[in-house]
Amino acid sequence: MRYIVFSDLHSNLEALNQFEKEISSIPYDRLVCLGDIVGYGADPNFCVDWVRNNVDFTLAGNHDLAVIKKTDIAYFNDYAIEACKWTQKILTAENRTFLETLPMDKEENGVYWVHASPYQPARWHYVVSKKDAEKHFRSFDAPVCFVGHSHKPIILEQKPEGEINDYVADLWNIEPENRYIFNDGSLGQPRDGNTRPMYILYDSDERTVEFKRFDYDFTETQNKIIENGLPDYLADRLSRGK
Numbered sequence: 001m002r003y004i005v006f007s008d009l010h011s012n013l014e015a016l017n018q019f020e021k022e023i024s025s026i027p028y029d030r031l032v033c034l035g036d037i038v039g040y041g042a043d044p045n046f047c048v049d050w051v052r053n054n055v056d057f058t059l060a061g062n063h064d065l066a067v068i069k070k071t072d073i074a075y076f077n078d079y080a081i082e083a084c085k086w087t088q089k090i091l092t093a094e095n096r097t098f099l100e101t102l103p104m105d106k107e108e109n110g111v112y113w114v115h116a117s118p119y120q121p122a123r124w125h126y127v128v129s130k131k132d133a134e135k136h137f138r139s140f141d142a143p144v145c146f147v148g149h150s151h152k153p154i155i156l157e158q159k160p161e162g163e164i165n166d167y168v169a170d171l172w173n174i175e176p177e178n179r180y181i182f183n184d185g186s187l188g189q190p191r192d193g194n195t196r197p198m199y200i201l202y203d204s205d206e207r208t209v210e211f212k213r214f215d216y217d218f219t220e221t222q223n224k225i226i227e228n229g230l231p232d233y234l235a236d237r238l239s240r241g242k
């Protein structure tokens with residue numbers, strides 16, 4: 001089974017349009033969205049419409065639940081709060097209803113899928129290094145887990161005796177004796193110092209995980225953020241990848 005996995009689109013229509021072109025030439029069986037369709041960007045309705053109509057399964061991200069007031073936003077920074085309030089105003093009833101249906105996590109085909117972290121998924125912890133990784137590995141049973149949320153790709157590998165290491169790579173081979181957590185980066189707002197959107201191609205038969213990136217023109221995305229009165233900072237960071 002070949003999965004295309006993405007997350008953290010954050011209402012970035014230009015990244016989504018280019019993503020659609022990129023994956024049109026890739027054979028795959030399942031398209032998976034690990035949440036955060038909305039928040040930050042200026043095109044929440046186009047993005048939710050597309051996910052609703054094209055993705056095989058979608059999980060809830062913290063920004064998706066914030067917009068429908070199903071998670072606490074006390075820890076959000078001012079930019080995130082402003083974008084959340086703006087999104088609440090323009091989101092269609094149909095798209096609000098779709099966000100209401102999203103589950104927190106899922107198990108399928110020997111994989112545990114979740115937006116933020118296997119440990120306390122609704123507390124929105126970040127999986128960014130091998131520090132604290134042991135409790136995440138303890139919190140799911142499957143050999144492989146995919147997460148998003150941090151907007152930074154990472155590979156965590158746990159050996160049978162418990163040793164955990166972290167890596168960043170373009171291509172990873174899954175060893176049957178080890179367990180893994182893969183973070184898919186971000187499609188709409190990368191924060192690893194690279195402006196190029198990222199997604200994963202996971203082949204469960206070949207046991208490979210490919211981290212794929214592409215170029216897109218983010219100037220239009222930036223202009224729309226500013227024209228809609230969203231914080232300049234949210235436009236600026238797209239050209240910094242931070």
Ligand SMILES: [Fe+2]
Pocket residue numbers: 008010036061063149150151
């Ligand atoms: Fe996010």
